[in-house]
Amino acid sequence: MNTTIADIARSAGVAKSTVSRYLNGGSVSAKTKKKIERVISETGYIPNSFAQSLKAKRTSMIGTIVPRLDSYATSRTLMGIDEGLREMNYQMLIANTNLNLEREIESIYDFSRRKVAGIMLLATQITPLHLKAFQEVDLPLLLIGQHYEGIHSLVHNDYEAGMKVGQYIAEMGHRKIAFLGVSEKDIAVGQVRKAGFQRAFLEVENTDIRFFETGFSMQNAFELTSRIMEEFSPTVIVGATDNIALGALKAANERGLRVPDELSITGFGGYEVTSIMHPSLTTMKYFYKDAGKEAAMHMIRLVNEKEVPLLTYSHYQLLERDSVLNVMIKK
Known part of the structure; x- marks a missing residue:
């Protein structure tokens, strides 16, 4: 039988709303947090992130749009993004466009409908349609690999x-x-x-x-x-x-x-x-993986409305x- 939030709350001696707030990244006391984490560890409970997303004002999902998957640069960057997001209790959703600009634009709107917390785009180019989509979805956005004036970007030098x-x-x-x-x-x-x-x-x-x-x-x-x-x-x-x-x-x-x-x-x-x-x-x-991890850190700072440089350069050798x-x- 699957463990539920109600089970966690009962075992920890707290309200269901407290457990839900903890799982959605809300504020709980250190003592309560410790009790909830102990029960989760003992039961092996795995939260349904998608279900949480539907209820939360801000989800734990970060939409990541890539032009192709059969690329060393892309795969290493995604590894870094995934590692960085997981460390901060976020998850990555990937949309592969196969270098199709129409699919790239569609993915921006699709991620918005899925209530992602933010969008990272490994773009090959930025068109007026991209800019229109960015404005309409009004989500924290980070470009990786390309720079556009006024948009947060992490690029290779x-x-x-x-x-x-x-x-x-x-x-x-x-x-x-x-x-x-x-x-x-x-x-x-x-x-x-x-x-x-x-x-x-x-x-x-x-x-x-x-x-x-x-x-x-x-x-x-x-x-x-x-x-x-x-x-x-x-x-x-x-x-x-x-x-x-x-x-x-x-x-x-x-x-x-x-x-x-x-x-x-x-x-x-x-x-x-x-x-x-x-x-x-x-x-x-x-250093694609390092760049991906740094991009993840920047993305979460943007989601939490913290300051991030508009332009960041990754390392090379x-x-x-x-x-x-x-x-x-x-x-």
């Missing part, structure tokens, strides 16, 4: 990270460079990361840098790299993500090019697989491995 990779490539002596980026509709990866990389070469002479647009998948990058190598022979390919870099590496292998001796390759992300492959990939590591040749030494 793509400009500085892009510049650091560019400086590293320049220091290694590379002057003939192919940068494989994504659509500029994606502000963070398609524009800011690329701009940071470009900035690093403003004062570097005798460079031939060509920018190409691809998708986020390894297959897209593989096909593009194969075409690039027919018309352009760069000494290094810079992928705007590790997936793009891995696609380029596959294309290089199929053409019989030795990495890094005949072609250097770098990426962005720091995916785990990049450390165990051969050659291991030089990449800019983003250049991982210098085996996929980039120092051309200066070779000469």
Whole structure:
């Protein structure tokens, strides 16, 4: 037989309303809290969060909208969000949009109808329809990975990270460079990361840098790299993500090019697989899980109407491995 709130109240010697208030995060005395927690521990009672949500003015649910689930960055970020929310007695509801903007907008309204306490959005772009939805649902909102003026955002420092990779490539002596980026509709990866990389070469002479647009998948990058190598022979390919870099590496292998001796390759992300492959990939590591956990903390502060910076940057670290040749030494 399932334990009920009434059972908990009877065993703890308190009113049902007191138990309900405790479960919904309301104020109870330390002594009462201890008694309720003891009974819950002894009975193994698991509260029905959804049922609580229907009764509570503010639920314990945080809606999290993601563009895709088959992404290392997304999965690690979600792990951090889930861990952070659980530590604060909140739960995560996930809506996957498969990069469909209409579904993204629908998910904002859907989460509002479900009475979530707040919404976190791992957006690829922010459109006027997004802004309209944000205004109409009127919920605490946090953007992750993209920045929009006036909206609380937690982003990777793509400009500085892009510049650091560019400086590293320049220091290694590379002057003939192919940068494989994504659509500029994606502000963070398609524009800011690329701009940071470009900035690093403003004062570097005798460079031939060509920018190409691809998708986020390894297959897209593989096909593009194969075409690039027919018309352009760069000494290094810079992928705007590790997936793009891995696609380029596959294309290089199929053409019989030795990495890094005949072609250097770098990426962005720091995916785990990049450390165990051969050659291991030089990449800019983003701390996705840490960023997710920090985002969860910010979200709950917003829910509780506490102060949160409008813009927060996550950490990054250049991982210098085996996929980039120092051309200066070779000469």
